[in-house]
Each structure stands twice: as C-alpha cells, then as structure tokens.
Amino acid sequence: MVLKKLFSRAAPPPLRLPSGSFTVDREGTIVVSTLPSDFPTALVREIGHHARETFQEARAAQLPLNELIVHYGGLKIVARELRGGALVFLSPVTPISPARSAGDPSL
Amino acid sequence: MKPRKLDALIRQLENYLECWKQFNAFVNLARSKKFGAEDENQFLEVKSVLIQELELILAAIEISSPTKEDIHTLIGNAPSLRYLSELNDAALRNLENQWHKIYIGWHAILGQLKVRQQTDGDKSPLAGLFARSGK
Amino acid sequence: METRQKILLLDDEPDLLELYREMLAQLPSRPEIHTATSGPRAMALLEAHPFRLFICDLKLPKMDGLQVLSIVRRKYPNLRTVVLTSVSDDQFRSRVYALGVDLYWQKPSSEQETRMFLECIESLLGREPEEAGFRGVQSKSLVDLIQLECLSQSSSTLRITNGPLTGNIWILNGELVDAETEGVTGEEAFRKILAWKAGNFEILPPEPERPRQILKSCNALLLETAQALDESAGGETPPGDVGARPASRLATVAQLPEVEFVLAADGPVGSPRAESLGLENPERLAVWLGRTLERFSALGEQLQAGPLEQVVGLGLQRNVALAARGESRLCVGWRYSLNAAEVRERMKKVMATWF
Numbered sequence: 001m002v003l004k005k006l007f008s009r010a011a012p013p014p015l016r017l018p019s020g021s022f023t024v025d026r027e028g029t030i031v032v033s034t035l036p037s038d039f040p041t042a043l044v045r046e047i048g049h050h051a052r053e054t055f056q057e058a059r060a061a062q063l064p065l066n067e068l069i070v071h072y073g074g075l076k077i078v079a080r081e082l083r084g085g086a087l088v089f090l091s092p093v094t095p096i097s098p099a100r101s102a103g104d105p106s107l
Numbered sequence: 108m109k110p111r112k113l114d115a116l117i118r119q120l121e122n123y124l125e126c127w128k129q130f131n132a133f134v135n136l137a138r139s140k141k142f143g144a145e146d147e148n149q150f151l152e153v154k155s156v157l158i159q160e161l162e163l164i165l166a167a168i169e170i171s172s173p174t175k176e177d178i179h180t181l182i183g184n185a186p187s188l189r190y191l192s193e194l195n196d197a198a199l200r201n202l203e204n205q206w207h208k209i210y211i212g213w214h215a216i217l218g219q220l221k222v223r224q225q226t227d228g229d230k231s232p233l234a235g236l237f238a239r240s241g242k
Numbered sequence: 243m244e245t246r247q248k249i250l251l252l253d254d255e256p257d258l259l260e261l262y263r264e265m266l267a268q269l270p271s272r273p274e275i276h277t278a279t280s281g282p283r284a285m286a287l288l289e290a291h292p293f294r295l296f297i298c299d300l301k302l303p304k305m306d307g308l309q310v311l312s313i314v315r316r317k318y319p320n321l322r323t324v325v326l327t328s329v330s331d332d333q334f335r336s337r338v339y340a341l342g343v344d345l346y347w348q349k350p351s352s353e354q355e356t357r358m359f360l361e362c363i364e365s366l367l368g369r370e371p372e373e374a375g376f377r378g379v380q381s382k383s384l385v386d387l388i389q390l391e392c393l394s395q396s397s398s399t400l401r402i403t404n405g406p407l408t409g410n411i412w413i414l415n416g417e418l419v420d421a422e423t424e425g426v427t428g429e430e431a432f433r434k435i436l437a438w439k440a441g442n443f444e445i446l447p448p449e450p451e452r453p454r455q456i457l458k459s460c461n462a463l464l465l466e467t468a469q470a471l472d473e474s475a476g477g478e479t480p481p482g483d484v485g486a487r488p489a490s491r492l493a494t495v496a497q498l499p500e501v502e503f504v505l506a507a508d509g510p511v512g513s514p515r516a517e518s519l520g521l522e523n524p525e526r527l528a529v530w531l532g533r534t535l536e537r538f539s540a541l542g543e544q545l546q547a548g549p550l551e552q553v554v555g556l557g558l559q560r561n562v563a564l565a566a567r568g569e570s571r572l573c574v575g576w577r578y579s580l581n582a583a584e585v586r587e588r589m590k591k592v593m594a595t596w597f
Contacts, residue, residue: 015546021152023126023160025118032159033151043544050537058555059534061526064319066342067556070538070581073548078149082125085118087156089149117368124365127337135340200332207335207346211362212343218361221272221368 017075017092024048026084035090051079051086113224116167120217123160127210130185134206138199139190147188154182169222173212181205229234247273247294247367252284252310253326254302254373258349262326269360271367281305282395288314294322295366300327300334308337313390315341316578317557322366326359342558384436385464388444392416392460397448402435404442409435412452418463420455428455429463435466442522491520494590495574502560503575511536521577529571535566552593554585563589567597 022033028049035044051068058065070077078089108117133150136142161178184202185191191199244379247268253259256279263275273294278284281302288296299309302588311323324345325338333345344366350356384402385460388411391398395416409431415439421432456463495504496519511532518524539550553564561576561586574592576585 017545017547021149021156023122023156025122027114027120029120031119032156033121034155034159046544047541050541053537054530054534054555057530058557059320061215061524061530063527063555063557063562064529064559065555065557065562066319067582068555069554069586071551071553071586072542072545073551074546075542075547080129085122085125086127086208087126087153089152091145091148125348126358128342135336139335142458193594203336204334209360211345211347215358215361216365221364222361224368225270 014102018090019092021087021089022048023082024052024085026052026082028052031085047077047088047090048086050087051077051088055079055081055086108223110224110227112167113220113227116164117217117220119160119164119167119223120213120220123157123164124210124213124217126153126156126160127206127213131158131203131206131210132190133188134185134199134203136189140192142188142192146178150185150188155183168216170216173209177205177209181209247271248291249273249275249295249297249363249367250287250291250293251275251277251297252279252281252302253277253299254279255299265356265360266297266363269364269367281310284310285313285390288318288321293318295322295324295363297324297326297363300325300329300338301366308334308341311338311341311343311453317390317554319558324363324366345533357419385468386416388413388460388464391419391445397450399446399449401444401446402442403440404438407438409438411435412449412475414448414450415451418456418458418460419452429458431458432463433467433470436464444511483498491596492517495596496520498592500577500580500587500588501574502577505531505573505575507531507571507573508569514571519586527573531564531571535564537587539566547570552586553584554589555584556585565589565593565597572596 016036016039018035020033021037022035022044024045025029025031028045030041030044030048033044046086054068055065066081068077068079068081070079072093073095076091076093077089080087130153133146133153136146157178161175165175181202184205191202194202249263251259251266253262259277259279263277266273266275273350276287276293278287279480282305284296296315296318296445298307298310302310307325311325314321314323319342323343324347325343326347326349327334328349330348335404338346345362347359347362347546350359360420375400384400385398388467390396391413397414397416400411400413402411409421411432412419418432420427421429421435423431423434426434458466471552474558474593485523490592492504492506495501501520503518505516505518505521505524505527507528508518509515512529514528514532516524516528518528521527535550535551538553542548542550555562556578560571560578561580562584564571564573566572574589574591582590
C-alpha cells in the first residue's frame with residue numbers, strides 16, 4: 001500500500017475550460033489568440049484543425065456551411081468559416097449562466 | 108520580402124479581411140436589435156482579434172492607409188452592440204462609412220501584395236521550369 | 243500553363259461593359275473576362291463555367307441586382323462577388339454586405355479611384371487554392387430550380403418523379419403556366435408536387451401551347467405553398483389523405499415544419515449504413531456526419547468539456563443539426579431562415595423522440 005502510494009502518479013489537474021477566441025488561416029496556422037496563455041497551444045491548433053476540416057468536408061458533401069456551433073455539457077465552441085480559415089470562439093457553459101445568442105435577447 | 112514571408116503575409120491579410128467582414132456582420136446584428144450576451148462577448152472578441160492582428164501586420168509592412176488611428180477610432184466608436192443598437196440611423200451609417208473606408212483600404216493593400224507575389228513569381232529563374240500545368 | 247481565372251461582369255449598358263472589360267483585362271493576373279447584359283444570361287454563364295469572381299451592377303432591367311446576388315450567394319457560396327454600381331445609397335451598401343458580398347464599389351470616376359478599384363479586384367483573385375471540382379450547388383432543390391427558371395425568364399417543362407409518382411410543371415417566359423400530377427392540375431398539382439420531400443427532376447423542352455391554369459406569380463405561389471406545407475405538417479392530417487400518415491420515423495421527422503431532409507446512420511464511420519429522406523446523394527453526407535461527430539466527441543474528451551450534445555451548422559442554403567447516441571447518428575437539415583437557437587431547440591425535440 002505504501003509502495004503503491006509512493007509510485008502512483010498524481011492525477012493531472014483538470015483542464016480549465018477557456019473563454020476567448022482565436023483565428024486560424026487557411027493553412028491552419030494560429031494567427032492570433034485571446035485565450036489564456038496556460039491553455040495548451042496544441043489543443044488550440046487541434047480545435048482549429050477540426051473546425052476547418054468539418055467545413056471543408058461539409059463543402060465537399062455539397063453542404064457549404066459558414067458557421068458551426070458545437071454544444072458540449074460544459075463548453076460551447078462557435079466557429080465561423082473564413083474562406084478556408086476559421087474564427088473560433090470558446091465559451092464555458094455553467095448552470096448559472098448558460099450562453100445565449102441571437103434570437104434570444106437577454107439584455 | 109522573401110517569397111515565403113510574402114505568402115504568409117497575404118494569408119494573414121486575407122484572414123484579417125474576413126475578420127473585418129465579421130465586424131460589419133455584428134454592426135448589422137446591432138441594427139436588427141436581435142442580439143444577446145453571447146453576441147456581445149463575441150463582438151468584443153472580434154475587436155480584440157482585429158487589434159491584435161493589426162499589430163502583427165504593421166510589424167510586417169508599412170502602410171499609409173488605413174492608419175492605426177483610423178482603426179482604433181472605429182473600434183473605439185463601437186464599444187458594444189447595445190451601444191450601436193441605440194445609435195440613430197445617421198450615426199450608424201457614419202460608423203459604417205468608417206468601416207467601409209478601412210475595409211476597402213485593406214483590400215487595396217492585399218491587391219498590391221498579390222501583384223507583387225505575381226511579379227516576384229514571374230521573375231523567379233525557376234518560374235519557367237516548374238510552371239503549373241492547366242487543369 | 244496556368245489556368246486563367248474567370249471573371250463574369252454583369253451590366254445592362256454595353257458601352258460600360260466594354261469599358262470595364264478592357265480595364266479588367268489589364269489586371270496583372272490576366273483574368274479571362276466574360277460579360278452579360280442580363281441576369282438570366284449571367285445565370286446561364288455561371289451554371290456553365292467555373293468563375294472566380296462575379297461583378298454585378300445593381301440596377302438591371304428585368305432582374306433586380308440584389309435578387310441576382312441573393313440567388314448567386316446561395317447557389318455559389320464560394321464565388322467572390324462584387325457590386326459595381328452608380329447608385330450612391332448607404333442603405334443599398336448595407337444590404338449588399340449583409341448578403342455576404344465581398345465588395346461594394348461605386349463606379350470609379352477618377353484615375354485614383356480606378357487604380358484602387360483594380361487593386362481591390364486583384365485582392366479577390368490570386369493564388370487562393372480552389373477546391374477541385376466544387377463550384378456550387380450541384381444538387382438543386384426543386385424550389386431553387388423553379389425560382390431560377392422563373393427569375394431567368396426561361397421556358398421549360400420540369401418533370402419530377404417521386405417513386406411511382408410523376409409530376410410536371412410548365413414554365414413559359416418565367417411564368418408558371420400549369421402543373422399536373424395524380425389526376426389534378428393547376429395550383430393544386432403544384433402544391434402536391436412541392437410537398438414531395440424527395441424526388442428526381444429533369445428539365446424538358448417547353449410546351450408553349452399548354453393552356454394556362456396557374457395565374458399566380460411564381461414567388462406568390464411558392465410562398466403560399468410553403469406556408470400551407472408548414473401548416474399541414476404542424477399536426478393535422480389533411481382530410482382524406484391517408485398517405486400523409488408517417489410510415490417511418492424518418493417520415494415523421496421529415497414532416498416537421500422547416501425540416502428539409504433527414505439522415506440517419508449507424509455502423510462504421512467510414513462506410514455507414516444510412517437511410518434518408520429529402521437527399522439526392524446521402525452517402526457522402528453520411529460519412530461527414532460520422533466523422534464530424536467522432537472528431538468532436540474525441541475533442542470533447544480531450545477538453546474534458548462534458549458530453550457532446552449536438553453540433554449545429556449554419557449555411558446560406560440550409561442549416562443542419564447533428565447528434566448521436568452510441569452508434570446511432572442523426573442529421574436533420576433545417577430551412578436556412580432559422581437561427582442557431584431555433585435549430586438547436588427543434589433538434590432537441592427531435593432527439594427526444596428519436597433516441
């Protein structure tokens with residue numbers, strides 16, 4: 001039991017869901033980002049890559065899209081197509097303040 | 108400027124122009140008065156992106172127009188969607204005029220860079236050897 | 243040899259057209275300039291060739307420039323568009339940009355303006371990679387096709403087949419003349435045909451002798467029909483119409499207001515088993531459905547963002563919503579006029595009964 005405790009790896013801290021945005025160009029390079037600096041760049045790149053790939057494949061499937069909204073339990077990702085690039089917004093969703101958007105004026 | 112850098116700058120400017128279009132889309136949203144808290148946040152993000160990208164572009168090239176002041180003035184005149192939605196028609200049109208002038212200005216710059224890319228490409232000693240075959 | 247990019251220029255004044263053609267032909271990228279003096283002619287050219295850029299005047303004799311642009315933006319979302327007009331109206335400019343047009347230019351009146359105009363045009367050309375093989379909508383909806391035939395003042399006969407059913411719609415000089423299906427004609431037949439969510443259509447030669455039975459304008463009838471379809475899909479079974487009873491879950495969803503298509507898939511993402519209603523070629527979309535849900539599901543795990551609930555896509559032609567439960571995947575196409583929140587809420591209701 002003691003040995004187990006000595007050699008067990010500490011669980012990685014949970015990732016804090018970021019709030020902010022970034023843009024990627026049509027080659028997938030991150031141009032600018034307002035995300036917190038401690039949010040892994042690799043993940044930012046991956047999010048951008050998935051958004052771009054989804055837009056490209058939708059276009060190839062004769063379903064051109066200009067905006068993608070991905071709803072998770074704890075996060076909302078909005079991606080706007082920028083002629084091959086993308087502008088991506090990340091907003092954590094909490095039970096207290098669910099993200100609202102156009103068509104649902106709250107102000 | 109090296110060809111690769113020029114290519115990267117052109118890509119950056121294309122991306123930048125698309126972000127400027129987004130700014131105008133938000134102005135239209137404000138005019139329609141159909142927006143929520145999330146739209147406000149996104150508008151703020153778009154403005155941050157525009158300012159950040161501007162610095163990157165100005166670090167790469169010198170331009171006389173649009174000026175940094177023009178852009179900062181426009182961004183400053185659009186603090187929020189709520190503010191824009193409460194502007195009278197004339198004031199909103201004036202803001203759009205400012206946006207349009209900047210937008211056209213950036214397009215002209217992008218056009219100049221693309222011409223440069225073309226002429227640099229034509230001058231390359233390899234241009235003839237590796238000409239792309241037509242589709 | 244490099245392929246020259248094509249520009250289509252639309253203006254009803256031939257002299258101005260020639261002037262701009264000469265001007266644009268001198269652009270450093272040496273594009274190929276094509277011209278049209280009318281909306282219908284421009285539409286035909288866009289259909290026939292892969293253009294990179296479309297430059298359009300606003301004031302056109304038979305087709306309103308904004309109308310042309312609205313159709314062009316929906317049909318060819320990748321096509322770059324520019325308005326070149328003598329109209330000096332900020333309101334028009336706002337409307338043009340709201341359509342997603344790339345540039346609005348008042349016809350240049352000085353050397354400096356002309357130079358800047360040409361630089362702006364050059365900015366829309368260049369080495370941006372073009373997607374091979376895709377120019378726009380290859381599979382048109384019946385409504386799009388009818389609108390296009392009418393707006394372009396064409397004459398044709400549209401034959402639509404939906405399984406064992408066949409219908410015809412006669413169009414003469416851009417006006418709906420008659421329709422026929424299942425033993426009925428005129429507006430009633432038109433509504434029946436439009437109510438079919440799936441089908442194949444072909445464009446046949448016109449029949450000028452066909453007696454006129456439809457008196458309403460194309461737009462008015464399309465709108466009326468759309469409204470009637472929405473009302474009947476809202477829950478009431480049309481009297482005496484036993485065929486309206488949904489025979490499958492797909493049909494149940496397909497009959498909901500503003501649903502344009504339904505696609506259900508399961509099995510391997512790369513080669514799914516799929517069934518659909520309202521789609522001509524569902525295979526590719528079924529693969530996209532699986533891959534999109536798979537990649538965002540995996541991303542969600544990496545981000546520790548909680549379960550993937552739904553993916554909503556907004557487009558100029560139509561919107562979509564995607565969801566999955568286990569291996570079962572669902573994609574519903576919604577009318578483009580719905581906003582993101584509306585699509586999400588309606589999809590939630592569909593998901594509640596589907597999964």
